[in-house]
Amino acid sequence: MSTPEWMDRTRAVRPGEELDAAWLEKYLAEKVPGLTGPLGVEQFPGGHSNLTYLLRMGEKELVLRRPPFGAKAIKAGHDMGREYRILSKLEPVYPKVPRPLVFCGEGESPMGVPFYVMERARGVIIRAKPPKGIELTPDFMRRLSENFVDNLVELHAVDWHAAGLGEIGKPEGYLGRQVAGWTERYGKARTDDIPEMEQVATWLAGHLPAELAPTLIHNDYKYDNLVLDPDHLPSIRAVLDWEMATIGAPLSDLGMALAYWGQADDPEERVALPFGLTMLPGNLTREQLVARYAEKSGRDVSGIAFHYVLSLFKVSVIAQQIYYRFKQGLTKDERFAAMLFGVQILSKTAARAIETGSIRP
Known part of the structure; x- marks a missing residue:
């Protein structure tokens, strides 16, 4: 089977990660x-x-x-x-x-x-570097970012009761458990003194909002977890990486998407994080994403700032856990050495969002 130039490339298995x-x-x-x-x-x-x-x-x-x-x-x-x-x-x-x-x-x-x-879901994946052979014009990115939101609304509309997915989550008290659980995970993986992480954790625990009706949520929804249909670009063919999916607060899913969504007018250190190509011309801004989600879903999005801060904190903790594994010698993947800088940058972004009460840069 031939491999188109835009297809994700694989490589030889890393030493120590071989299969039988x-x-x-x-x-x-x-x-x-x-x-x-x-x-x-x-x-x-x-x-x-x-x-x-x-x-x-x-x-x-x-x-x-x-x-x-x-x-x-x-x-x-x-x-x-x-x-x-x-x-x-x-x-x-x-x-x-x-x-x-x-x-x-x-x-x-x-x-x-x-x-x-x-x-394997074959298709185009938009990662930190543009796929070969596909021009990411402003019009392309505009339509892709609109499809991105619309597909999240579609996902949140899934009848999870009828699908038998009730077993995968406990929606009541979801946000409180999220704050407590991710704070605990950070404590277990902590390696360095990062004051903003403690500040954000304390703020989250004291500002839990009322919860909307629960939906199926992906919890890691971003460009590089989408597979685009190469024959109908930029239509979405598949969503990947369901490891953190659950039944919970739909705005927390939107908040996670925003946490990964860098804009060209963000501080330079955040734009530099390898979160994909959301800063390219044509992409919706974070505020435009939220507005389109509200229009398409009919949900009240007034509490999105909390979910944005929570998601920045969660991504920071994930990066900290990866860095912890690297420091402990449990992985030899050299990419993980820089994860601590991601924790510092994202926790500062969360602290600024708390100060401003906004998802703006």
Whole structure:
């Protein structure tokens, strides 16, 4: 199968993160009808959480997901069985997900950790560097950012009761648990003195808003978790990385999208963070994203500043956890050495948002 120039490139598996290819080939041939070897294994180099591999068997392209090595600080974020169940129940009612194929529990896996395999969703992914062969004009980015919001509204409209997704979350008291839980996670992964992190955690605990009716939320909704249809750009074909999905406050999902949404008029250090290409001309601003979401969903978005601050805090904690694993020698991925700077920048951004009560730069 030929690889278009805009397709995500894989590479050889990083040392220490290899799979048991001989066992895996036999296992997949038994579990997935129509698969025949030999098995080829490569690794997607991006991502900072669960490890993702490209598997090729004949003409089939599959994706395997497994927890990272040394993942102890946030076990819930690496629950492969939960992620597999979400995809299995979501696919019939929200088709913009990769089709899950097989889940392997910890006891059966020679890796010592559970994993699952799904079909590869082929398409264009907008990452920190523009995909080759596609011109990201202002008109393209405008339409993409509009589709970005509209698809989030569509996701929040999923009937999670009918889909049987009630088991994946406890919506009552969601925000309070989020603040307490992420504050605790930061404490466990803390390495350096960052005053803004303590300040933001204290503010969040004292300013919990009333909660809207719960919806299915993705919790990591951003450009590089979207797969675009190459034949109908910039339409969205699939949403990836459902590891943190739950039933909870819809504005927290919008807040997370805003936390990753850098603008050209943001402070220079934030624009420099590798959060994708949201600062390119044509993109909606954070305020325009919120306004479009309100228009399309009919929800009250007056409390969005709290959710923006909470999401900045959560992203900071995630970066801190990754840096902690690196400092402990649990991963050798050199990209993780710079994560502490991300914690410092984002926590300062959150502190400024508290001062101004705004999502503006």
